[in-house]
Amino acid sequence: MAEPAIRLQDATLTLQGNAGPVQILRGISLQVARGETVGLVGPSGSGKSSLLMLMGGLERASGGQVHALGQDLTAMDEDGLARFRLGNMGVVFQSFHLIPTMTAVENVATPLELEGAADAFDRAARELDRVGLGARLDHYPGQLSGGEQQRVALARAAAGRPPILLADEPTGNLDGTNGQAIMELLFDLHRDHGATLVLVTHDPALAERCDRVIRLNDGRLDGVPA
Template sequence: MDAIPPAPPATDPLVRVKGLTLTVPSAAGPVNILRGIDLELGRGEAVGLIGPSGSGKTSLLMVLAGLERASSGSVVLDGQEVTGLSEDALAALRRRRVGIVFQAFHLIPTMTALENVCVPLELVGVRDAAARARAALEAVGLSHRLTHLPGQLSGGEQQRVALARAFAPAPALLLADEPTGNLDHATGAAVIDLLFALRRRHGTTLLLITHDRDLAARCDRQVHLSDGQVDTAVVV
């Protein structure tokens, strides 16, 4: 079983990435998606990750989430080296320390809003999962939608359920990949306001992938990816 290391000093970055590469096979030969990423995310920091399509933004998020294995390099999350962990240990790490919000809502269609938010809490053994889930949904303004299925909710409501689900276990790191991409402008703006309010309330570190420079500017810092590398020549 993979041991959980002691908590690192609070002054250490929450995430430290060194020399991260990701190469995948293709019919035309190996494709280098990430090419030596170095990146640190401070505790409680909001970082906007921007760059053109195909620059590796989502791939980086997937590696940080433990949903994709890096080809080489190191990822340390909250003092724990994660690149060599087993699949079971990676899943446990995600449940304890990482929240993810995607452009698609990824709610379980046969479960109510309350049940969807209960799932990650039950997986980490929270005894009062239903009460915690109810409070999380109230925090996103959905106390009147607890028993509704995803198909009975609007797009904005579904994404708010996804936010409640991501924040309910109190993750140290929240990864958000174009979270308003499927929403109209007004609804998306309201969801983003809620996302930043929840992040401040919980003190969560946020990595936000977006094509919207105005949205990225709301973060504490912006990182620009280009061709699988952090582009230090771009001042944003």
């Protein structure tokens, strides 16, 4: 049986708040198959984004285990996690997280350069052209619309052809037209390159496009008893 792309076993996340420790995730156990598309849904504050961050090693589990592509993320230090993400994961955030002092093509090329790609800028330009920004390579984020910035962020996440794509409300800051275009691009990447796609969304129609929908409520998988 093939190793799943992502596997969590009894994963918990507790963060320190002003009034003491706050349990964010409570014993999450699930598997995501390679090439699967999964929608994470649930009410605000249910732990969706936190779960996505655990999957990407961007938050460290307080307990339990998190594996991705057969690697134990809970056993890695921060440098190890960063190296693992660089070649294996693309992350698309709602708030873009572009580097404001870099042009669009520089934003996309930077992770490729860190991977040692000699043709980083050529690949970045091709990826930006693919998302409809071939004429905006030398524009800075402040010169781009919200939809264009999100396209740059998507191009950056996808340029290295990572086996796992994680998207946290990638259309949340966009109007309907731009949001629809971004989602089509994400599903195109999944289809064309076989990437595993996990996305957080409040849009039921979008979630239903996925192979499977996972619902969270109060830090637990819906239907799993406390």
